[in-house]
Amino acid sequence: MKIMVVGGGGREHAIIKKLKENKTVTEIFAVPGNAGMANDAVLVDIGAKEIDKIVAFAKENNIDYAVVAPDDPLVLGAVDALEEIGIFCFGPNKNAAIIEGSKVFSKNLMKKYNIPTAQYEVFNDIDNALKYLETAPIPTVIKADGLALGKGVIIALTREEAIDAVKSMMEDKVFGKSGDNIVIEEFLEGPEVSVLSFTDGKTVVPMISSMDHKRAGDNDTGLNTGGMGTIAPNPYYTKEIAEECMEKIFIPTMNAMNNEGRTFKGCLYFGLMLTKNGPKVIEYNCRFGDPETQVVLPLLKTDLLTVMQAVTNETLKETKVEFMDKNACCVIMASKGYPQSYEKGFEMIIPREIENSVYVAGASFKENKLVTNGGRVLGATAVSDSLEDAIKKAYEMVKTISFENAYYRNDIGQKALKAKGE
Numbered sequence: 001m002k003i004m005v006v007g008g009g010g011r012e013h014a015i016i017k018k019l020k021e022n023k024t025v026t027e028i029f030a031v032p033g034n035a036g037m038a039n040d041a042v043l044v045d046i047g048a049k050e051i052d053k054i055v056a057f058a059k060e061n062n063i064d065y066a067v068v069a070p071d072d073p074l075v076l077g078a079v080d081a082l083e084e085i086g087i088f089c090f091g092p093n094k095n096a097a098i099i100e101g102s103k104v105f106s107k108n109l110m111k112k113y114n115i116p117t118a119q120y121e122v123f124n125d126i127d128n129a130l131k132y133l134e135t136a137p138i139p140t141v142i143k144a145d146g147l148a149l150g151k152g153v154i155i156a157l158t159r160e161e162a163i164d165a166v167k168s169m170m171e172d173k174v175f176g177k178s179g180d181n182i183v184i185e186e187f188l189e190g191p192e193v194s195v196l197s198f199t200d201g202k203t204v205v206p207m208i209s210s211m212d213h214k215r216a217g218d219n220d221t222g223l224n225t226g227g228m229g230t231i232a233p234n235p236y237y238t239k240e241i242a243e244e245c246m247e248k249i250f251i252p253t254m255n256a257m258n259n260e261g262r263t264f265k266g267c268l269y270f271g272l273m274l275t276k277n278g279p280k281v282i283e284y285n286c287r288f289g290d291p292e293t294q295v296v297l298p299l300l301k302t303d304l305l306t307v308m309q310a311v312t313n314e315t316l317k318e319t320k321v322e323f324m325d326k327n328a329c330c331v332i333m334a335s336k337g338y339p340q341s342y343e344k345g346f347e348m349i350i351p352r353e354i355e356n357s358v359y360v361a362g363a364s365f366k367e368n369k370l371v372t373n374g375g376r377v378l379g380a381t382a383v384s385d386s387l388e389d390a391i392k393k394a395y396e397m398v399k400t401i402s403f404e405n406a407y408y409r410n411d412i413g414q415k416a417l418k419a420k421g422e
Contacts, residue, residue: 193274
């Protein structure tokens with residue numbers, strides 16, 4: 001069976017490694033992938049947003065199944081285009097990917113179907129937005145409507161910061177057209193939880209919960225990043241909270257999308273805040289999270305391809321999806337200076353004995369050597385019976401990997417250990 005995975009980061013590397021476990025898989029193509037995946041997949045030099053080229057490649061190479069992993073191609077309709085030529089896919093169509101593609105859509109969906117979320121207002125006029133900020137509760141959260149680097153989200157701790165955020169989005173267009181419409185919403189407090197789920201539009205199967213570490217520096221200091229590390233499961237996400245989320249958030253969201261004629265099939269990601277008034281949705285993603293995937297998939301006991309095909313065929317209810325009763329920790333190694341300016345092109349040395357536990361996000365070849373080619377370079381993931389041991393093993397791996405300008409946080413999982421009382 002020939003499989004194509006669209007995307008090129010650590011998330012895609014984790015998906016590819018898991019798909020390789022299926023004995024029917026003969027070849028995996030990564031489009032575009034990165035040099036760090038070369039031992040696990042055939043790299044194809046086509047950008048993830050070049051839909052026409054992706055479709056042509058899939059047709060020419062008789063691809064049996066495609067996994068579209070990143071948000072951009074999903075929102076642009078990559079799944080629709082591939083299905084049109086008869087290729088089965090994992091991932092939502094364009095119609096359903098709007099749940100991440102437009103924050104205005106997702107907020108209005110939650111309001112319409114009484115799915116718990118922060119209170120909010122939507123603006124397409126800068127004067128109205130600034131007038132609203134004169135009396136809005138502070139802190140507040142400003143979100144650009146569409147897809148944007150860094151999520152297009154600014155947490156404003158003062159009224160001045162809120163005004164600057166609105167002007168930067170709507171006037172200076174720092175996020176391009178994504179800032180034509182903005183959401184100004186209530187600032188929520190509490191532990192954050194990421195829950196990825198498989199859904200075929202009829203059944204929702206939540207995966208193991210996880211905890212991301214977004215800030216660049218130790219103790220959650222510094223700038224927001226795409227994620228500096230994760231642990232799973234998240235100790236704040238108890239059995240009782242999981243049941244409440246299933247009843248009030250997960251199933252209602254699936255049903256809401258069905259009612260809107262936007263049936264969601266793929267991985268639906270719930271970004272949750274556990275507030276004193278119960279769990280609330282901060283954001284939806286229409287795909288696997290990064291780096292959450294790098295701790296969730298290593299804990300999956302069931303064959304990933306089998307689950308993905310069950311989603312495609314709408315037979316998820318009949319498919320037993322099981323996870324290990326273990327803990328996982330992923331530490332991201334980045335280039336010093338990330339998420340702002342950083343140098344690249346440094347040779348990477350990854351010991352062979354840990355290659356299976358390393359997910360490469362940013363690498364290229366230079367004179368046949370693997371070199372850094374991104375802000376987030378790789379993630380090292382360890383699985384163990386205890387969270388403490390998983391953290392220890394992940395950091396032991398990190399210390400054996402080398403490249404100039406390497407940077408990583410030293411406290412991944414510490415907050416979770418405190419919550420567990422370990």
